[in-house]
Amino acid sequence: xxxxxxxxxxxxxxxxxxxxxxxxxxxxxxxxxxxxxxxxxxxxxxxxxxxxxxxxxxxxxxxxxxxxxxxxxxxxxxxxxxxxxxxxxxxxxxxxxxxxxxxxxxxxxxxxxxxxxxxxxxxxxxxxxxxxxxxxxxxxxxxxxxxxxxxxxxxxxxxxxxxxxxxxxxxxxxxxxxxxxxxxxxxxxxxxxxxxxxxxxxxxxxxxxxxxxxxxxxxxxxxxxxxxxxxxxxxxxxxxxxxxxxxxxxxxxxxxxxxxxxxxxxxxxxxxxxxxxxxxxxxxxxxxxxxxxxxxxxxxxxxxxxxxxxxxxxxxxxxxxxxxxxxxxxxxxxxxxxxxxxxxxxxxxxxxxxxxxxxxxxxxxxxxxxxxxxxxxxxxxxxxxxxxxxxxxxxxxxxxxxxxxxxxxxxxxxxxxxxxxxxxxxxxxxxxxxxxxxxxxxxxxxxxxxxxxxxxxx
Numbered sequence: 001x002x003x004x005x006x007x008x009x010x011x012x013x014x015x016x017x018x019x020x021x022x023x024x025x026x027x028x029x030x031x032x033x034x035x036x037x038x039x040x041x042x043x044x045x046x047x048x049x050x051x052x053x054x055x056x057x058x059x060x061x062x063x064x065x066x067x068x069x070x071x072x073x074x075x076x077x078x079x080x081x082x083x084x085x086x087x088x089x090x091x092x093x094x095x096x097x098x099x100x101x102x103x104x105x106x107x108x109x110x111x112x113x114x115x116x117x118x119x120x121x122x123x124x125x126x127x128x129x130x131x132x133x134x135x136x137x138x139x140x141x142x143x144x145x146x147x148x149x150x151x152x153x154x155x156x157x158x159x160x161x162x163x164x165x166x167x168x169x170x171x172x173x174x175x176x177x178x179x180x181x182x183x184x185x186x187x188x189x190x191x192x193x194x195x196x197x198x199x200x201x202x203x204x205x206x207x208x209x210x211x212x213x214x215x216x217x218x219x220x221x222x223x224x225x226x227x228x229x230x231x232x233x234x235x236x237x238x239x240x241x242x243x244x245x246x247x248x249x250x251x252x253x254x255x256x257x258x259x260x261x262x263x264x265x266x267x268x269x270x271x272x273x274x275x276x277x278x279x280x281x282x283x284x285x286x287x288x289x290x291x292x293x294x295x296x297x298x299x300x301x302x303x304x305x306x307x308x309x310x311x312x313x314x315x316x317x318x319x320x321x322x323x324x325x326x327x328x329x330x331x332x333x334x335x336x337x338x339x340x341x342x343x344x345x346x347x348x349x350x351x352x353x354x355x356x357x358x359x360x361x362x363x364x365x366x367x368x369x370x371x372x373x374x375x376x377x378x379x380x381x382x383x384x385x386x387x388x389x390x391x392x393x394x395x396x397x398x399x400x401x402x403x404x405x406x407x408x409x410x411x412x413x414x415x416x417x418x419x420x421x422x423x424x425x426x427x428x429x430x431x432x433x434x435x436x437x438x439x440x441x442x443x444x445x446x447x448x449x450x451x452x453x454x455x456x457x458x
Contacts, residue, residue, distance in 0.1 A: 004244040004285050005198070005225040009374050011113065012364050013324040014065035017293050018094055019045055019079045020344045021327055022052030030093040040339040045079050048344070050095040054103045057110055063330055063357075064364030067113040067322075069200055069229075071293055073100070076124055080293070080342075082202065083124025083168055087186040100194045113197040115227060116190060120183045121206045122163040122171045125155070130170050145179050146170050163203065174211045187215060188222045198227035200247075204239060205232070212242040229287055236279060245285035248321055251276060252289055258388075259312040259405050260302050266383035266403070270390075274380065277320060284375070288321035290329070293342055297326065297335040304334075307448040310359055311405055314450040317363040318392065318401045320378050330360045359428075366427055366452060372397040382415050387445070389414050398455040400424060400440070408447040414440040424453035 020040070023029070029047040036046055050073065060068065072081035075089040090096050104114045123130060129142040137151045147161035155167040163169040172179050190196050199219070204212060219226050230239050232246035239246060254272045257264040264272075277283045290298040290312055302308040317323050328335075328345050332353030335341035346352065367373045376392035376399070383389075386406025392399050398420060416435050424433045424440070433440055433453060442451070 003224075005227050007113065007225060008067075008227050008245065008285050008322050010368075011067040011322050012065045012367060013067040013069050013115070013287065013322065014060050014063070014327065015069045015071070015289075015292060015324055016053060016327045017048075017071050017080075017342050018050065018053065018073055019048040020342055021048045022056050022345060022347070023047040023049060024051030024053070024055045025049055025095065025099075028093055028095060036344050040342045040344070042339050043079070045093065046344050047093070049093065050090070050099040050103050054099075054106050057106060057112065060112060061110055063325070063361055064368060065325060066111055067115065067197075068107060069115040069324065070117060072117045072119055077126050077168070078124070082119050083122075083126070084119055085124050085126040086128060087183075088189070097193065104195050108195070113227075115198050115200050115229065116196050117202060118187065118199040119202040120172065120174070121203045122169045125168040125170060127170070144176050145173055147173055163206070171206075174207050180211060180214070184215060184218045187219050191219065191222045191226065197223070197225075198229065198244075200229045200231065201243070202231055204230040204243070205235070205237070209238055209242055212239075216242055240280060245287055245322070246280070247292075248276075248280075248283075248286040248288050251283075251286070251316075251319070251321065252291075252295075255290070255312050255315045256301060259315055259403070260305075260308045262405060266386055266388035270380050270383040270388060273319065277378065282378075283320035284322070286321045287324050288316045288319065289324040289326070290316055291326045291341070292324075293326070294338060295341060296337055297333055297341055298329055299332055300334045300336055300341075305448075306332075306353075306356060308405070309356070311403060311448060311450050313360060313363055314401065314452060315403060317367060318373055318399070318452060319390075320392075323364075323367070325360065330357050332356045362427065363452075366399075366454075370397050370399055370454065372399045379417075381417070387412070389416075391416070391420060393420075400451075400453040400455070402442070402445065402451040402453070404445050404447065404449055406447060408449075409445040410443070412442045412445040414442060416440050420455070423456040425456060427452040427454055 028049055030045045033047040034044045073090055073094050074084050075086040075091045076083050090100055107114050129145050133140040133142045134153050149159045153160055158167045161171040163171055174180055228243045230243040230246045233249045258269040280286050298309050335343050372392040372394050376394045379391045381389045388403045390401055416438055418438050421435045
């Protein structure tokens with residue numbers, strides 16, 4: 001397999017659902033746009049667009065994010081746009097090719113990479129080839145682009161294969177050479193036309209691996225450092241052989257079990273993390289996340305308990321993997337299951353959780369300033385009931401992380417190898433700790449808290 005892109009190790013991603021982030025050009029608003037502060041539904045549109053994202057790139061810089069992942073932007077019929085009508089066209093409600101080029105160019109000027117969402121397992125029922133098949137039946141040249149049991153096509157219930165049984169999402173026959181060629185052309189086209197930095201691939205387990213191997217070959221020829229990121233929830237299997245990394249929902253689940261739900265102790269969490277790292281070549285190119293457009297927001301998951309959310313952020317930002325922040329989570333936005341997790345971004349800073357923003361900002365800055373957190377080896381040192389201690393180390397840098405989702409402890413002592421002896425400063429409190437003879441004494445370890453201890457230079 002070709003080399004994975006080195007820049008991913010140093011990245012912090014920011015995910016945006018374009019319709020809900022910022023309306024930068026009201027001239028392309030779709031009909032019936034609702035008020036920006038209205039409740040999201042499965043059907044309503046708010047007018048967010050590519051121009052709005054471009055105008056808010058300074059927010060990403062301020063936070064410290066240096067990579068951007070956009071959910072689908074191609075012509076479609078829904079607000080989520082996972083029902084593509086034409087991969088060759090930017091959805092008119094988001095802008096046009098020029099707006100995408102401007103966004104990518106401005107992002108690159110600011111040192112921000114851009115990833116697009118590739119939905120290639122299925123299309124929408126407005127997709128041009130599917131419409132032709134509906135209208136022309138047996139005479140359509142696209143009869144073998146889809147999986148249908150009979151003609152004419154019937155949507156209720158569908159007599160053609162769909163994604164998840166949803167009638168407006170017909171599944172593409174990617175084993176058809178013409179379908180595959182069309183998708184390969186699209187994958188390369190947007191690298192060449194807009195200079196994007198890679199693809200996030202939707203439901204990739206539904207498509208044969210041979211398709212993805214050729215997809216990878218074509219994309220890497222066009223851009224050797226492109227990042228190919230597969231969506232993954234529970235099983236990775238051989239997907240790790242065809243993508244550079246996967247969305248690490250498995251790690252998310254374990255972080256929540258340990259830091260939020262209290263259903264896993266430190267020993268079990270350490271075992272699970274070690275297993276996942278072995279299965280993912282050390283985990284460096286996996287995408288770590290606490291939330292996305294498909295999950296409740298982290299502060300909603302914690303029931304508004306900010307201490308638990310902070311602990312989960314520490315785990316995500318310090319364990320191996322490339323972190324992702326879902327838009328608005330950094331300022332304390334709430335949201336339950338889809339569509340509630342897709343609320344519009346709150347640009348009224350008086351309504352922001354400034355303390356949480358500064359906390360996430362600090363964690364990102366720590367990753368930027370310490371190679372150990374981006375590229376260092378992981379060493380698990382102690383798992384004692386609810387307390388987990390690990391380090392990230394390079395030859396020139398060391399950071400020790402202490403996670404305690406349980407109750408507070410007095411006079412706690414951390415076991416460390418002798419080579420980690422020395423003075424450490426806590427990134428949050430500024431408190432100073434001295435490790436000697438393999439022991440790091442902590443006078444008081446607060447409950448539901450974490451320490452990020454940065455080794456002082458000798």
